[in-house]
Amino acid sequence: MKRHARVQRPKALFAPMQVDDIDAVVAIELDSFTMPWTAAMFRSEMQNERTSRLLVARMPHKGDIIVGYLAYRIVLDEMHIILLAVAPAWRQQGIARQMLGVGIDEARDAGCLRATLEVRVSNTPAQQLYYGLQFAPVGTRPKYYMQPTEDAMILWRDPL
Numbered sequence: 001m002k003r004h005a006r007v008q009r010p011k012a013l014f015a016p017m018q019v020d021d022i023d024a025v026v027a028i029e030l031d032s033f034t035m036p037w038t039a040a041m042f043r044s045e046m047q048n049e050r051t052s053r054l055l056v057a058r059m060p061h062k063g064d065i066i067v068g069y070l071a072y073r074i075v076l077d078e079m080h081i082i083l084l085a086v087a088p089a090w091r092q093q094g095i096a097r098q099m100l101g102v103g104i105d106e107a108r109d110a111g112c113l114r115a116t117l118e119v120r121v122s123n124t125p126a127q128q129l130y131y132g133l134q135f136a137p138v139g140t141r142p143k144y145y146m147q148p149t150e151d152a153m154i155l156w157r158d159p160l
């Protein structure tokens with residue numbers, strides 16, 4: 001019988017975002033979105049310690065580089081996911097799925113019972129990722145995004 005090599009998934013570590021991480025995070029943001037967050041926006045988000053959580057994915061065996069990040073807010077018992085990106089060279093290797101899993105576990109531990117996010121109607125990769133993690137579409141927000149103008153799909157995972 002023919003044996004197939006197993007695909008090696010990279011071993012990422014997930015840690016709270018630090019101020020020193022922001023430059024690397026903004027570089028990925030610029031590669032990922034048409035209206036990227038600035039360093040000042042990340043610094044401000046990090047100051048909302050009561051409600052905001054920011055995680056980075058690091059590659060300890062690759063010089064500890066930052067390859068992705070996730071940001072969410074805790075709104076009462078809801079996890080509101082506001083940012084998620086993986087550096088282009090590191091995509092389709094399971095990093096976003098692992099990172100969302102870590103974030104969801106943390107949010108559940110913090111008392112969240114459900115999670116929500118918006119995604120561009122054209123963003124099939126992200127939608128597939130979310131569907132695989134039990135998020136389901138519940139509606140749209142017309143013209144929610146700019147550059148280009150586009151509707152958002154609203155997804156919820158309930159229960160978390």
Ligand SMILES: CC(C)(COP(=O)(O)OP(=O)(O)OC[C@H]1O[C@@H](n2cnc3c(N)ncnc32)[C@H](O)[C@@H]1OP(=O)(O)O)[C@@H](O)C(=O)NCCC(=O)NCCS
Pocket residue numbers: 032033084085086087090091092093094095096097098118119120123124125126128129130132
């Ligand atoms: C969306 C994004 C975060 C996915 O990151 P990633 O690390 O490549 O995703 P993963 O490797 O963990 O993929 C998990 C699942 O997502 C889906 N997926 C990821 N990339 C995909 C692609 N190019 N096409 C179709 N499905 C894709 C698949 O279902 C995949 O599962 P599989 O590996 O079993 O096929 C990444 O493409 C990205 O940073 N995009 C730009 C920023 C963005 O759109 N963020 C989300 C905004 S809502």
